[in-house]
Amino acid sequence: MDFYELHLAGLVRRLPKVAISKNLSIASFVMMGDTELVERCAEKLTERLGDISLDALVCPEAKAIPLTHAMARIMKLNYVVIRKSVKGYMVGPLVETVRSITTTEEQTLVMDGSDVAKIRGRKVCLVDDVVSTGASLRSARQILDRAGAITVAQAAPLLEEGGHDGEGVTFLETLPVFPTEK
Numbered sequence: 763m764d765f766y767e768l769h770l771a772g773l774v775r776r777l778p779k780v781a782i783s784k785n786l787s788i789a790s791f792v793m794m795g796d797t798e799l800v801e802r803c804a805e806k807l808t809e810r811l812g813d814i815s816l817d818a819l820v821c822p823e824a825k826a827i828p829l830t831h832a833m834a835r836i837m838k839l840n841y842v843v844i845r846k847s848v849k850g851y852m853v854g855p856l857v858e859t860v861r862s863i864t865t866t867e868e869q870t871l872v873m874d875g876s877d878v879a880k881i882r883g884r885k886v887c888l889v890d891d892v893v894s895t896g897a898s899l900r901s902a903r904q905i906l907d908r909a910g911a912i913t914v915a916q917a918a919p920l921l922e923e924g925g926h927d928g929e930g931v932t933f934l935e936t937l938p939v940f941p942t943e944k
């Protein structure tokens with residue numbers, strides 16, 4: 763298997779290249795479970811956000827949850843996770859059907875009603891692990907708008923090349939994409 767050597771937040775990781783189509787391969791980046799990488803990225807990203815005034819962090823489930831938790835600890839904030847399905851234990855969930863611009867697929871995003879109450883009228887930073895096309899950030903902003911939150915910042919350790927232009931996203935490094943080897 764072919765690998766890409768990622769240098770991020772002072773650490774090095776070997777990411778397996780995975781074909782996502784006949785022509786395109788990505789370097790698979792899964793920081794969830796990598797304690798050292800999560801903690802280091804949290805420190806660097808928090809530093810890079812500077813002294814912006816925030817009331818809470820928000821992330822989509824699932825890969826960005828540990829990073830968001832680590833950042834929230836440093837910033838002494840709580841955080842909200844945008845879920846992908848309604849759970850029986852939720853109280854008055856807010857459900858938003860989003861359609862990505864790049865695919866025609868519909869996706870359901872859900873925020874527990876008690877989480878909506880925490881961020882309504884509040885300033886939040888949206889956190890993800892890797893920003894690719896920007897579709898997932900866009901969808902997340904859609905449900906945040908409906909929840910009445912004010913998204914004042916967006917942050918991710920990696921910005922994948924060839925997708926989102928990075929404008930408005932605080933990031934640490936870019937991640938290349940590759941032609942699929944035949």
Ligand SMILES: Nc1ncnc2[nH]cnc12
Nearest residue numbers: 788789790791892894922
């Ligand atoms: N390179 C990547 N690795 C893991 N998840 C991703 N989502 C978008 N790009 C990704």
